Amino acid sequence: SMLRTLACRTSTAGTRRGFASESAPDRKVAILGAAGGIGQPLSLLMKLNPLVSRLALYDIAGTPGVAADVSHINTRSEILGYAGEEQLGKALEGADVVIIPAGVPRKPGMTRDDLFNINAGIVKSLCTAIAKYCPHALVNVISNPVNSTVPIASEVFKKAGTYDEKRLFGVTTLDVVRAKTFYAGKAKVNVADVIVPVVGGHAGVTILPLFSQATPSANLSSEEIEALTKRTQDGGTEVVEAKAGKGSATLSMAYAGAIFADACLKGLNGVPDVVECSFVQSTVTDLPFFASKVRLGKNGVEEVLGLGALSDYEKEGLEALKPELKSSIEKGIKFANA
Ligand code: NAD
Numbered sequence: 001s002m003l004r005t006l007a008c009r010t011s012t013a014g015t016r017r018g019f020a021s022e023s024a025p026d027r028k029v030a031i032l033g034a035a036g037g038i039g040q041p042l043s044l045l046m047k048l049n050p051l052v053s054r055l056a057l058y059d060i061a062g063t064p065g066v067a068a069d070v071s072h073i074n075t076r077s078e079i080l081g082y083a084g085e086e087q088l089g090k091a092l093e094g095a096d097v098v099i100i101p102a103g104v105p106r107k108p109g110m111t112r113d114d115l116f117n118i119n120a121g122i123v124k125s126l127c128t129a130i131a132k133y134c135p136h137a138l139v140n141v142i143s144n145p146v147n148s149t150v151p152i153a154s155e156v157f158k159k160a161g162t163y164d165e166k167r168l169f170g171v172t173t174l175d176v177v178r179a180k181t182f183y184a185g186k187a188k189v190n191v192a193d194v195i196v197p198v199v200g201g202h203a204g205v206t207i208l209p210l211f212s213q214a215t216p217s218a219n220l221s222s223e224e225i226e227a228l229t230k231r232t233q234d235g236g237t238e239v240v241e242a243k244a245g246k247g248s249a250t251l252s253m254a255y256a257g258a259i260f261a262d263a264c265l266k267g268l269n270g271v272p273d274v275v276e277c278s279f280v281q282s283t284v285t286d287l288p289f290f291a292s293k294v295r296l297g298k299n300g301v302e303e304v305l306g307l308g309a310l311s312d313y314e315k316e317g318l319e320a321l322k323p324e325l326k327s328s329i330e331k332g333i334k335f336a337n338a
């Protein structure tokens with residue numbers, strides 16, 4: 001829907017008619033890690049979003065250039081660039097949504113958990129600042145390993161006394177984006193029409209696409225479903241290997257991050273029936289965090305939706321993912337409390 005908005009706006013080029021900005025409320029979005037591989041294209045896409053009125057771009061270095069560049073784009077939002085820890089508070093003050101793509105990416109041969117030692121500390125310190133400067137913001141965590149960094153964020157917020165489970169999200173939208181693309185290719189249906197929920201977590205087998213619920217429905221064989229499932233689970237690794245040492249998904253992640261942040265903003269603005277998959281605090285399974293469909297509203301999570309009917313293959317996948325997801329969650333909690 002964001003792209004449809006963009007298409008409309010392109011067709012009114014040269015005029016400000018058609019902009020939703022006049023009626024849309026003020027919304028500040030902060031991107032932490034804005035000068036990185038994800039951060040730069042995500043800054044571009046958020047600059048194109050008419051729901052944003054102020055866009056704060058923060059990184060430890062490199063943001064003045066990114067901010068100057070993006071600021072010349074003639075769309076609604078004012079661009080604010082901040083570099084260095086002493087400017088983090090200013091970047092966060094008044095933010096409605098904070099997106100966190102800060103941290104190191106994988107190289108071939110690494111798992112997402114291999115990033116824990118560096119990224120856990122980065123997420124912990126950024127969330128400590130969020131608790132101080134914008135405790136009511138919706139927080140979109142992209143930094144890996146998401147299965148651990150989201151629990152870390154929750155513990156940091158609990159310690160600060162600001163935790164609201166409705167406002168903390170692990171961004172798993174890229175899994176949904178991939179599942180939709182791969183399914184459309186296999187099922188030979190229009191990709192723009194495809195809906196596929198992806199549940200569980202965001203690493204290997206913890207990523208569980210529910211192709212039995214995919215629409216438009218198609219008569220795929222169990223071998224085809226299995227291949228689609230594996231490709232979705234290994235989608236990140238496919239990109240890491242193709243980039244051959246130059247990092248992981250950045251462009252598709254920026255797209256996915258922009259879709260999810262847009263959904264958060266629509267929810268805040270009172271748009272009804274905004275549903276996206278996300279890794280959130282959950283009672284859908286016996287695990288404290290789990291990705292599933294979530295209805296977004298004025299306070300963030302309005303409702304965590306259940307799994308719906310699962311195929312036998314998906315039921316097996318669900319049981320198989322629980323031990324790894326459980327230990328990744330516990331690792332994050334333990335780190336935050338050490
Ligand atoms: P990158 O190295 O290109 O960029 C990371 C940026 O974070 C850099 O600009 C760096 O300066 C910045 N940074 C480091 N420490 C910081 C701090 N304390 N405060 C602010 N900024 C800081 O990496 P990338 O390719 O953009 O990936 C970023 C993260 O996103 C990685 O952890 C990667 O694994 C993860 N990722 C997640 C998903 C997902 O689906 N959730 C998808 C792709 C990548």
Ligand code: LMR
Binds near residue numbers: 236248249
């Ligand atoms: C992805 O799914 O692309 C990201 O989690 C990055 C990675 O390391 O695979």
